[in-house]
Amino acid sequence: MxxxxxxxxxxxxxxxxxxxxxxxxxxxxxxxxxxxxxxPGVLAxxxxxxxxxxxxxxxxxxxxxxxxxIDRAWxxxxxxxxxxxxxxxxIEAGLKQRLTALNLFIDDLYNAQRIVKDxxxxxxxLEGSKNFREQCRGISPRFGVWAHICGTDLVRDKDGTVYVLxxxxxxxxxxxxxxxxxxxxxxxxxxxxxxxxxxxxxxYPTQLYDTLAALSPRDGERPVVxxxxxxxxxxxxxxxxxxxxxxxxxxxxxxxxxxxDDDCVYMKTITGLRRVDVIYRRIDDxxxxxxxxxxxxxxxxxxxxxxxRAGKVGIANAPGSGVADDKVVYAFVPRIIRYYLAEDPILPxxxxxxxxxxxxxxxxxxxIDDLVVKPANESGGYGMLIGPRATAAQRDNFRALIRENxxxxxxxxxxxxxTAATLVGxxxxxxxxxxxxxxxxxQKLYATTGGLTRVxxxxxxxxxxxxxxxxxxxxxxxxTEE
Amino acid sequence: MLSRVxxxxxxxxxxxxxxxxxxxxxxxxxxxxxxxxxxxxxGWDVLLRxxxxxxxxGRTYGVPNEADIMRFLIQDEANPSSIASSIRCARxxxxxxxxxxxxxxxERVNSLYLYVRANAADEAMSRSQRYAVLDGVIxxxxxxxxxxxxxxxxxVAYQFIELGRNLERADMTTRIVDVNSAVLLPSDGAVSRAVxxxxxxxxxxxxxxxxxxxxxxxxxxxGAGVVQFVLTDSPFxxxxxxxxxEIEGCLAALPNSDGAMKAMRTAWRRLEQMRFEGLPPxxxxxxxxxxxxxxxAIHAAVAxxxxxxxxxxxxxxxxx
Numbered sequence: 003m004x005x006x007x008x009x010x011x012x013x014x015x016x017x018x019x020x021x022x023x024x025x026x027x028x029x030x031x032x033x034x035x036x037x038x039x040x041x042p043g044v045l046a047x048x049x050x051x052x053x054x055x056x057x058x059x060x061x062x063x064x065x066x067x068x069x070x071x072i073d074r075a076w077x078x079x080x081x082x083x084x085x086x087x088x089x090x091x092x093i094e095a096g097l098k099q100r101l102t103a104l105n106l107f108i109d110d111l112y113n114a115q116r117i118v119k120d121x122x123x124x125x126x127x128l129e130g131s132k133n134f135r136e137q138c139r140g141i142s143p144r145f146g147v148w149a150h151i152c153g154t155d156l157v158r159d160k161d162g163t164v165y166v167l168x169x170x171x172x173x174x175x176x177x178x179x180x181x182x183x184x185x186x187x188x189x190x191x192x193x194x195x196x197x198x199x200x201x202x203x204x205x206y207p208t209q210l211y212d213t214l215a216a217l218s219p220r221d222g223e224r225p226v227v228x229x230x231x232x233x234x235x236x237x238x239x240x241x242x243x244x245x246x247x248x249x250x251x252x253x254x255x256x257x258x259x260x261x262x263d264d265d266c267v268y269m270k271t272i273t274g275l276r277r278v279d280v281i282y283r284r285i286d287d288x289x290x291x292x293x294x295x296x297x298x299x300x301x302x303x304x305x306x307x308x309x310x311r312a313g314k315v316g317i318a319n320a321p322g323s324g325v326a327d328d329k330v331v332y333a334f335v336p337r338i339i340r341y342y343l344a345e346d347p348i349l350p351x352x353x354x355x356x357x358x359x360x361x362x363x364x365x366x367x368x369x370i371d372d373l374v375v376k377p378a379n380e381s382g383g384y385g386m387l388i389g390p391r392a393t394a395a396q397r398d399n400f401r402a403l404i405r406e407n408x409x410x411x412x413x414x415x416x417x418x419x420x421t422a423a424t425l426v427g428x429x430x431x432x433x434x435x436x437x438x439x440x441x442x443x444x445q446k447l448y449a450t451t452g453g454l455t456r457v458x459x460x461x462x463x464x465x466x467x468x469x470x471x472x473x474x475x476x477x478x479x480x481x482t483e484e
Numbered sequence: 485m486l487s488r489v490x491x492x493x494x495x496x497x498x499x500x501x502x503x504x505x506x507x508x509x510x511x512x513x514x515x516x517x518x519x520x521x522x523x524x525x526x527g528w529d530v531l532l533r534x535x536x537x538x539x540x541x542g543r544t545y546g547v548p549n550e551a552d553i554m555r556f557l558i559q560d561e562a563n564p565s566s567i568a569s570s571i572r573c574a575r576x577x578x579x580x581x582x583x584x585x586x587x588x589x590x591e592r593v594n595s596l597y598l599y600v601r602a603n604a605a606d607e608a609m610s611r612s613q614r615y616a617v618l619d620g621v622i623x624x625x626x627x628x629x630x631x632x633x634x635x636x637x638x639x640v641a642y643q644f645i646e647l648g649r650n651l652e653r654a655d656m657t658t659r660i661v662d663v664n665s666a667v668l669l670p671s672d673g674a675v676s677r678a679v680x681x682x683x684x685x686x687x688x689x690x691x692x693x694x695x696x697x698x699x700x701x702x703x704x705x706x707g708a709g710v711v712q713f714v715l716t717d718s719p720f721x722x723x724x725x726x727x728x729x730e731i732e733g734c735l736a737a738l739p740n741s742d743g744a745m746k747a748m749r750t751a752w753r754r755l756e757q758m759r760f761e762g763l764p765p766x767x768x769x770x771x772x773x774x775x776x777x778x779x780x781a782i783h784a785a786v787a788x789x790x791x792x793x794x795x796x797x798x799x800x801x802x803x804x
Contacts, residue, residue, distance in 0.1 A: 060594040234579050247583035258486050270487045270793040272640070273739050 005038055005430055006423070012432050012462065016162050018083050018422040020432075029086040029482050032198045036191075037081075046428040048190050049080050055189065061182050062240055076179060077473030079424045080190060083435065083455045087201070090479045093156070093164060093439070094449045096348030099339060101152050101441045104169060104326045106342040108148040111325060112138045122341050123334055126358070130409040131325055132379050133172075135287060137294050137307055138322035143217075147443050149326065150213055150318040151282075153177075156437045156453075157352070158420035165352045165417070167436065169335070171319060171327035173284050177206060177440045178241035180454040181248075183476040199481040201451045206440070207248035209448045210282075214249075216445040217316025218279040225279035227251040228269065230259070232285050232301045242284050251282070261305030265312040280316040281306075287321050294321075318444075329412050330356055330378045353415060357408040366404065366413040370397050373413040375404070388464070390416055419464060422475065424457060434458045436466050437477065452477035485640045489581045491791040493641055496577035497648030500593075503570040504625040505656035506535075506557060507618040509690050513663070514611055516686035520679065528553045534659045535565060554614065559604045567621060571600050586635045589628070596624040643734040647786060650734070654727035655779050657714055658772040660690045664707070664765075684710045691722045711768060712760040715775070724775055728752055731782065744785040751778035 006024055011017070019030040026034040037045065053075070061076045085093075110117050111134065117123040128134060153174025155167040184203050188195055211227065218225035229251050231242035246253035258269050259278065268275035283290060289299040294307035309315045325331070333354040339347045355362035355373075366373060375387040387400045404411045421432035439453030455475040456466035466472040513531060529548035532538040537556070540563060545552045559568045575597040582590050603617045629649075636642050664683050684705045688694040697705070697713050700720075718725040732748055735741040755778075758771055 057598060058595050059591055234576065239579070243579065243582045247587070251583070252486065253581070253583050254486065255488070258488055272485050272487055272490045272790040272793075274793070 005034060007429060010423075010430070010432065012421070013418065014160055015418045015432065015434065016158055016160055016420040017432055018085075018158070018420055018435070019081075020423060027084075029480050030084045032480075033082065033084060033194065033478075036194050036197065043428065045080070045425060049425055052078060052080055052186055052190055055186060059182070060240075061179070076182070076468070077459060078183060078186065079433075079457055079459070079473055079475045080187070081423050081425055081430065082187065082476040082478045083422045083437075084478045084480055085452060087479050087481050090452065092348065096166075097154055097439055097441045097449045098447045099343065099345065099348050100154065100166065100169065100335065101149065101443050102447065103339040103342045104152070104171065104335070105147045105149055105443060107338045108323055108326050109142065109146045110342075112141060112148075112322060117338070117341055120341070122337055127330055127334070127409070130358075131328055131331070133287070133322070133324035133328060135322035135325070137311075138320070141311060141320075143320050144316065145216075145444055148320040149323040150217070150320075150442060150444050151210070152441045152443075153438050154441060156349075156439065157417060159417050164349065166335070166349050167352055168329070169327060169332065170438075172286060172324045173238075173319070174438070174440065175238040175241050175284075176438055176454040176456070177450070178244040179474055180440075180450065180452070180477070181206060182244075183454075183474060187476045198478075201479045201481075203451050203477075206450055207245065209442055210245065211249040211251070212446070213442040213444045213448070214251075214280045214282055214316070214318055217318060219313055219316060220279055223279075226269075226277060227280045227282065228254045228259075228278050230254055230256070230281050230283040230285055230303075232256075232289070236284070238284065245282070252278075254278075256285070256301045256303050259303040259306075261303060261309045265305075265309045265314045267303070267306065267309045267315045278315060280318070282318050287324060290321065328378045329354075329376045330358070330409065333412060352417065355413045357404050357411040357413070362413075363404065363408055366411075367401055370401060370413075372416060374416050375400050375411055375413045378410045378412065388416065422455075422457070424459070424475070426461075431461070433461070434464050434466070435475070452479045485584075485644075487791055487793040489584060490640075490644045491787075492577040492580050493584075493644040494648035494786070494791075496574045496581075497645040498652040499570040499574035499577070500625055500628065501649050501652035502565060502656065503567045503574070504622055505653070505660070506565070506567050506570070507621045507625075508692065509656075509660055509663075510554070510557060511615055511618050511622075512686050512690035514615060515689065516682065519682045519686075530663050531557065534662045537563060537565060554609070558614075558618075559600075567618075568600055568604055571597050571621075581641075584641045586631065588631060588635070592624070592628045592631055596621070596628065599624060638737075640738065643737050644790075646730060647734045650727040650730040651779055651783055653722060654724045654731075655776060657691060657722055657724055657727070658775045658779075661687055661711060661714055662769065662772050663687065663690075664768075680707065681705050687714070693720060693722060696720050707768075708760040708763050711763065711771075715758065715760075715771075716755060724755060728755070738790070740789060743789055744782055747778070747781040747785040751775070751782060754778060 006020060010020065010024065019027060021027050056075050056078060062074055107117065111128065118125050118128060149171040151174065153170040153176060155170065156164050157167045158164050180203060214227050215225050227249065229242050229246040231239060231253060233239065233255050243253055252269065254269055260268050260270065262268055267278045267281065269278050285301055288296045290302045291304060291306040292299045292302055293304045307321060310317050310321060332351065333356050336347045336351055339345060355366050357363045357366055366375065371389045373389045375389065377385045387396060389397065419434050419436060421434050423430040424433040435455055435457040437453050437455050440450045442448040455477045456472050457475055458464055458466045459473045460471055463471065509531065527548065528550050529538065531553060532541050532548065541548065541556050544562060545556060556563050557566055560566045561569050563569060575593050578590055578593045599620060603620065606613070609617065632645065664687055684707055685694065687710055688697050688705070691714055693714055697710065700717065701709055701713055713720065714722065715724045717723045718729055720726055728748065728751060735744050735748060754774060
């Protein structure tokens with residue numbers, strides 16, 4: 003079966019699986035050998051089988067649209083994205099380096115603020131941060147670690163360089179889909195897993211449990227770990243429930259918890275109140291505790307901050323970690339790494355212009371047609387401008403927004419992010435994608451083997467977010483003899 | 485076990501049991517109608533009355549007829565007790581405690597939901613199609629029960645599932661028997677013995693009790709014997725007595741169950757005092773009401789003891 007059509011390439015993007023000469027890259031050779039051995043129609047038939055399995059397994063995400071919550075099946079492409087192990091090992095080292103430095107940075111900001119005093123990080127950026135929490139000043143969480151779970155978005159540009167696009171330090175989601183994708187692939191193509199050395203991904207729940215358990219304030223006992231969810235209408239509810247199940251943790255909603263006069267957190271059980279040691283919260287700071295943050299939040303637990311400050315409960319990620327999840331702070335990460343670790347960053351940032359800096363702002367206003375402009379604190383691809391695709395009115399609107407509040411905007415060149423062969427109908431076509439590995443830190447550091455590959459399923463689209471028409475692929479880290 | 489999760493498990497089990505029993509009741513009633521002589525005092529609206537849904541139906545649909553009643557009982561989401569609603573609620577509940585049940589459980593409940601969504605919404609369903617679809621509901625629901633029995637530890641979560649299942653089952657059994665008291669109430673004495681026998685046979689079939697009755701009681705089917713069998717024959721799994729002993733076992737395995745146990749013992753005592761020989765329909769109806777009230781008291785005691793902490797939420801968001 004002729005898999006790669008002669009007119010395969012759409013543009014000059016780097017393709018993860020296919021080299022410019024139209025032949026599979028070395029790490030993907032075994033994959034294509036296998037795919038090529040299948041009878042015509044088999045691939046499409048397996049795709050249909052996997053779609054049915056996704057429906058039956060109820061792997062869904064929730065979209066809020068037209069005033070109703072819709073449960074959508076998770077769109078999945080059956081052609082995996084393959085990364086050679088040697089390349090992955092370098093990326094993994096870079097991810098760990100980055101999170102280590104970011105945690106040192108957060109801890110410093112809430113304590114001595116050496117980095118500001120030493121003139122590396124500008125005071126005005128700190129002062130303009132929406133996610134800097136005054137309530138966290140002077141706290142030193144265990145191991146000095148604030149962000150225990152980080153989802154780092156990586157993209158590859160035309161020349162093959164892998165860049166860090168974003169560090170998601172608040173409540174990053176997607177890891178359950180990474181795990182489910184692998185389950186699906188093993189059900190679907192057991193032959194490939196026999197023929198190739200594909201590194202497993204399924205130790206994540208154990209690693210996450212260990213990361214969380216290490217935060218327990220009561221040493222020596224098996225800690226009670228709870229996953230705090232906003233409830234079934236949250237888009238990532240599937241994941242909250244999945245992770246609780248995989249870790250043997252309790253899935254709780256805010257109304258299941260109460261903070262006692264002794265500052266301990268309790269859950270309401272059929273036999274009365276039971277103490278909780280560690281909370282993996284999947285609720286933003288703002289909604290976590292109506293006593294400390296937004297008083298109108300019905301999702302949170304009154305007194306949770308008090309309990310955390312008193313050291314009676316571990317919370318991951320720690321309140322206030324979001325200060326480093328800011329697209330302006332992002333631009334400083336290479337400097338942050340050099341400052342705290344005295345090392346060069348292993349993974350480069352995408353070049354960025356900060357609108358708060360006069361000459362950068364002038365450049366951005368002048369070249370907005372060619373740039374991607376991002377607000378500092380949004381996630382999920384919301385509120386950004388893709389210059390080359392925007393209308394004149396949208397650009398003018400953004401110019402005004404930038405002039406009004408320069409601290410809140412940064413800009414990057416429009417990258418041609420890489421593609422990978424994706425099954426469209428019954429043939430392969432390139433679709434753009436990114437990669438979100440998950441990195442854990444408490445007592446130990448850990449990075450997932452690969453991560454979640456998100457793919458923009460519409461031809462030519464660069465938006466991979468599931469809320470905006472993205473799907474995903476299994477991600478294989480493979481051993482190859484090169 | 486979280487109070488909220490216990491409550492959701494309990495209701496999930498009740499919803500699934502209700503869906504299956506409704507499917508059984510509709511199928512057996514369909515069969516029964518084929519055997520009744522013209523002019524017998526029986527209509528589909530009896531199904532509405534025994535389920536206590538006649539008011540709700542009347543407000544939406546008006547005059548009872550088979551097609552509307554079937555739509556109402558099977559697929560109408562505005563009826564909280566319809567098969568589609570019950571299964572949707574069971575699925576929503578299951579989403580809130582996937583972490584305490586075997587993983588396959590969710591897949592099975594989800595597939596039952598998808599089955600009902602794909603098959604039960606057909607407006608123009610013929611009687612034979614309907615029979616097959618409802619049979620599919622029963623079959624899938626039975627697979628779910630089997631899965632739990634075969635794979636789930638008999639832990640606290642299991643006890644709440646069993647509690648909900650048995651309370652709902654006992655309640656539905658009394659309601660299915662009540663179909664006949666509703667038929668017989670306006671009796672003018674002209675109903676022949678053969679028709680009566682058919683009606684009671686219908687009751688037994690709705691409860692999948694026909695064969696067991698014949699094996700354990702006899703081939704002749706008469707009202708008093710049937711009522712006694714389905715209420716008090718404790719070896720038969722859909723009898724009220726059997727459900728009560730299951731409930732007793734669950735309560736014994738749960739902590740602090742004194743209050744619910746007390747309500748349980750009251751229900752037992754009153755069931756044991758019932759006399760069925762020569763029972764007039766009016767008394768039968770009263771008996772069934774009494775059993776339903778006693779089951780309600782057990783439910784209230786369980787809710788008070790185990791779900792209370794969760795239900796006692798603060799009056800509202802602070803500040804708000």
